[in-house]
Amino acid sequence: MISIRKPRENDAYGIARVEIEVWRDTYPTLLPAEYLVDRLDIARVAALWARRLQDASFKHYCRVAMDDRDGLIGFITFGTPRDPDISYDGEIYEVYVQSDFQNQGLGKLLCCAAARGLRQKGAQSLTVEVLEGNPSRFFYEALGGKVARRKNRPFAGLRLPSLIYGWDNLGVLVTEDTPG
Numbered sequence: 025m026i027s028i029r030k031p032r033e034n035d036a037y038g039i040a041r042v043e044i045e046v047w048r049d050t051y052p053t054l055l056p057a058e059y060l061v062d063r064l065d066i067a068r069v070a071a072l073w074a075r076r077l078q079d080a081s082f083k084h085y086c087r088v089a090m091d092d093r094d095g096l097i098g099f100i101t102f103g104t105p106r107d108p109d110i111s112y113d114g115e116i117y118e119v120y121v122q123s124d125f126q127n128q129g130l131g132k133l134l135c136c137a138a139a140r141g142l143r144q145k146g147a148q149s150l151t152v153e154v155l156e157g158n159p160s161r162f163f164y165e166a167l168g169g170k171v172a173r174r175k176n177r178p179f180a181g182l183r184l185p186s187l188i189y190g191w192d193n194l195g196v197l198v199t200e201d202t203p204g
């Protein structure tokens with residue numbers, strides 16, 4: 025059975041494991057190899073997550089997806105928009121699902137949980153930024169996101185084209201039975 029919940033301090037390694045697996049699958053064709061080296065170091069990424077999960081002032085909220093048998097298999101982070109000029113009041117920063125659990129509705133479930141978390145904090149609209157070359161952009165389109173803006177995002181010393189998707193009403197992502 026799969027459930028969605030808030031992360032605990034001892035989830036740092038599980039989150040890092042999923043993040044690294046997804047980065048390994050997704051970003052080698054999108055980002056320079058030298059940038060990926062640091063991002064794929066499990067000890068470094070797990071230590072970073074451990075610090076974040078212990079830091080009450082860290083305002084990237086998180087939900088994790090747990091499988092009874094396989095443990096932590098996905099996560100999402102969200103909060104206030106990083107770009108102060110953006111006209112939405114909530115942002116999904118990242119959503120990652122372990123590859124063998126993709127295309128089973130889990131990404132959608134995590135976005136629902138994030139939308140619900142943002143709504144509890146008073147947000148009504150939602151945005152997400154994705155590199156234009158990332159096929160996951162079609163996931164956001166399947167969830168009803170509309171391209172609100174295009175920009176060139178400074179990334180690892182490059183400027184990469186990215187898309188800003190928006191939902192004017194994040195309530196469309198929230199269903200009554202959304203867990204988390």
Ligand SMILES: CC(C)(COP(=O)(O)OP(=O)(O)OC[C@H]1O[C@@H](n2cnc3c(N)ncnc32)[C@H](O)[C@@H]1OP(=O)(O)O)[C@@H](O)C(=O)NCCC(=O)NCCS
Pocket residue numbers: 046050117118119120121122125126127128129130131132133154158159160161162163164166167
């Ligand atoms: C993007 C991601 C989170 C989607 O999670 P998922 O569990 O595979 O997606 P779901 O099964 O919940 O799919 C929900 C809907 O999106 C569609 N969808 C998902 N990925 C898609 C893709 N790459 N292209 C087209 N449609 C896609 C599904 O068909 C489904 O449509 P439906 O509701 O009409 O049936 C996952 O593929 C992932 O972790 N990708 C790598 C990391 C990444 O790039 N994250 C986004 C950038 S932060």
